[in-house]
Amino acid sequence: MSNTEVAPDEVACGAEPLATVSTEVLHPRDVPLGGPRAIRVRRTLPQRDRSMVGAWCFADHYGPHDVTGGSGMDVPPHPHTGLQTVSWLFAGEIEHRDSGGVHAMVRPGELNLMTAGSGICHSEVSTPSTTTLHGAQLWVALPDADRDTPRDFAHYVPPARTLGAATVRVFLGELAGDRSPVATFTRLLGAQIDLPANGTVTLDVDPSFEHGVLLDQGDLRAGGDDLGIGDLWYQSPGCDRVELTNRGDTPARALLLGGPPFEEQLVMWWNFVGRSHDEIEAFRAQWQDQDERFGEVTGYPGTRLPAPSLPNGRLRPRRNPTQRGAP
Template sequence: MSNVEAHPVETRCGGQPDGAGASAVEVLTPREVPLGGPRAMPVRRTLPQRARTLIGAWCFADHYGPDDVGGTGGMDVAPHPHTGLQTVSWLFSGEIEHRDSLGSHAFVRPGELNLMTGGFGISHSEVSTPRTTILHGVQLWVALPDEHRNAERDFQHYVPAPVPLEGGHARVFLGTLAGDTSPVSTFTPLLGAELSVEPGATVTVDVDAEFEHGLLVDTGDVRLNGAALKPAELGYVAPGHTVLTLVNEGPLTARLVLLGGPPFGEEIVMWWNFIGRTHDDIVRAREAWQNASDRFGQVVGYQGDRLPAPALPNATLTPRKNPAPAAKDVS
């Protein structure tokens, strides 16, 4: 997925701040961003934002739908580039056709993971299919560590089986949870899972104390370690916890996405669809895309023009580091 903002912000993201071991649940609210298409399908962006720019290596989270494509036109994101990251596509309903410059032609379907590695450079397109009536899901990015940020292009597909939990179930698409481990390879330790919690149920999951975690609520009236979360909000929990407690206080099954990873200790610069380490990295990537260099390859089969890169900002912004979680009484 592309960041289609007309004036994307250049963001410097730093390592873990002092005090990040606090036990509070930090509640992050999304902002709405239009995602192309003839009538601009809206998405809810939770990462990055001023309150928090990274959760582990997770650096970007868009949550969209349920979207009636008859009214919005659905998703039609023309070929666009990526560097220094992996894209993670996960759907709740609908279907998206994916084409990339590696030659992959695949479909994103509910409960199936598509993970694409941009590394030094890749380009791809994403279009909701004619079979889609309701489009609903998340699009996530993972920052690559410096030693792997120029990795070769790659594409992986995986269909996780549901894992039973007492009071719900999980589908683990990255990392390990509830005794289940995804075979999909990543460049830093990560956790990614869809969780379902039955009405009125309390679910406890064992987690890695070295990880920080984010719980994105798709549906349901949920409490995370006692803190109330509304749909589309993301609850952040700092490292130091070995258990997360999820309570569904509503009458319907809650659907959640759990993300995690050890704090990403490197400073990165993220602008538009590029991740680098310096402003010059971004300038070179943009010039390569605008000049149609071989760095990003060609997407075959998309009907239409590719996305042009926005204009660069006039000045480099100052670093934006993750703040420590604010203290919050959730008792």
């Protein structure tokens, strides 16, 4: 859940004149992923009080899970609309199949970016050789002008760069002079940051971006806030740096996410990103009716995932505090 303070701490930073920048710490909730033997994940986005960081609209962090007993990841074919999925592993291996005809492996330190556009379905299964499963699953909302783009898939292995005490891998966007070649539909930042014991780093960032730091491991302080595993530290636009300190005697690792505030209102339900209740209802009906919008996954040894029932009330658009006109 969100920071319970009514008025979160503010810091002044950035180029002259100094801007007032707010920060907060978002804490994850524990949810199951998959079927009866589901693994547990820590879900930090979306939350009631903050749905997004830039166009990043969903963040799950999981592991490390010992899956030698066969309790790994097995997510049957399921649909998506209006988003891109970012799969990022720290340990293990996941087999990806989608209705665009892609069959790929997700491995540690390698970006797999799937574009749903107007509709796609895919499955995710940890491989038999995986003993430990540990990673993050992230979604990026597509702007209205591009949300009906065709299905697509990109793979990229970012190089490890040294920045002061830190090791940085930029898988989306640009940081510290390193730019990912992977195209996105809004300006984004996605990077893995590793810090040794007692290490610190100051990252120069775009002051027009919101930023989030998702802690994977270690005793990390972002700005002036201490983070727990799975916590997401948020910093509003107006600051040209992110300061990270590893306060522990073991290495720390985090994901740095960023982007300009996403000004469009979204309706998010299950695996769909849309703009209205009626649109989401139509997506659900099409999935249940096996409409060609989503296509089919070949090679998955099982049935596809049925959609849950819609809630009794109408789904309402979500608005972030940083969006213009937000209450």
